[in-house]
Amino acid sequence: MTDLTQLTVRDSLAGLRAGDFSSVELTRALLQRIDSLDPEIHAFLTLTPDSALAAAQAADDLRASRPADLPPLTGLPLAVKDVLCLKGVRTTCGSKILENFIPPFTATAVQRLVDAGVVPLGKTNTDEFAMGSSTENSAYGTSRNPWDISRVPGGSSGGSAAAVAARMTPAAFGTDTGGSVRQPCSFCGTTGIKPTYGRTSRYGLVAYGSSLDTVGMIARNVADVATLFQYMAGFDPLDATSVQLPVPDYTLPETDSLKGLRIGVPEEYFIEGIQPEVEKRVRSAIAQMEAQGATAVPIHLPHTEYALPVYYLIAPAEASANLARYDGIRFGPRLGEGEDLWHMFTETRGRLFGPEVKRRIMLGTYALSAGYYDAYYGKAQKVRTLIKRDFDLAFEEVDVIAAPVAPTTAFKFGQHTDDPLAMYLEDVFTLPANLAGVPGLAFPVGPDSKGMPVGMQLMGPHFCEDLLFQVGHAYQLATQWHERWPEVTNQA
């Protein structure tokens, strides 16, 4: 019998439909693989085997009783990043301050897939409150890269990307505020979408940087991501920044032709300091797309270098406001209550937030404080306008922009933990898309000399996820890099 854990989303759905296996069998196979491999990878923070098997059984019963009008994803197992609320299941955000938080509601993006029939397997590891690029900021230990367990899986959706790469789940939710879907996809060799800001609902996503946060999806290939994104996306009255636009049909044409496509190649993304093999792989992927009929056009996004300082003022400023709600009153453990309210606030927050979260709260508080607002936060918002204009101008010339996701492949544990700025530099190529609000699709384009995956991202105009999917799918029809998977064995 086929090893069910090796199946993609589309093959899993086809097998379920054909009756080749049941959702219970598929779910059980994945749970067994998680049991065997997760002690090594640590992709999951919370597993829900009982409710997963119950949901799988319910899916199988539904299929048996009314096969005619089944929800489209009936019985498909999937993992959820632990910054997205799932009713009744512990949601920690990788933080001690939400150690025992059981949300009374489910995030809209997750609920939509649950309504479409998916079976949640559990919650995946993340840097605390999605602040980080390696999962080293999780209060519950790091996840490990399935390609090389001495290396980070990327972050903050590192647990989700590692789980997909290790074939513990066919797909997993991620979130992307500054690269947190795309960078772990690059490091783990998975495919993921960071949607246009406003395309997916933020309701039930624990807020980090509210003008930047997006909910995305990670899977093994573009077709799988598009299949799931179809049901996640769309307007939600519960999110005030959700956009009232129809969601197009993301069904992909089965052609590898890219004839007529104009691909912008921004010079500013091929800078000194980038790992030479990353540049080589990305450039050869662009050459491959040219061979499929596309035209590559050198372009400029002149304000790229300013994205990093802009992001690290705006995101912490928004975070400092969003994280003010963790006060030991409505959720989370409480410390220092022997004295008075002030000590309860400061001790609870001071001792239960981790170092990176406190660093960003401090930075954001400073950037917003009296006397510094105009110089830092106000200035950053103006430069954000310039970064957005760079993209607006570029998309008058080209259809999509192709660039590396990150300057390097996955780095070793501890390599950047003592130097916050060095860690922030890992995000240098992913931040601009968040600041401009444009969508980004990350996928593997071959290994470096050590066998670690290199990721490329395609960025497009607002709400053009469909175009990114078409281009990415055409590339994957012509190439096999997305079919390269790590051999993971339990060495523990």
Place this chain on the structure above:
Amino acid sequence: MKLTIEEVEHIAALARLELTEDEKQRYAEQLSDILDYAARLDELATDQIPPTASVLDMQLRLREDQSRPGLSQEEVLRNAADTQDKQFKVPPVFGGQE
């Protein structure tokens, strides 16, 4: 620029964070480095540039002012560290700093 320990303490108080002496030292250095890095934004003339708060060109949406079901009191209180008589319970508001 270099943040002083007093400035770090002031920011920490605004953010309601109790920091150890070691943390204050470390954040003074790290925040100074990051703010120095951020100062490169001053290379750009932005007097005529409007700020971007949201990337979307959208109007604020209003909903009908109608009551609708929400969470029960029990659900709302379930995650609280301390409750009494169906209310959140907190230590004394007055008596400490500020």
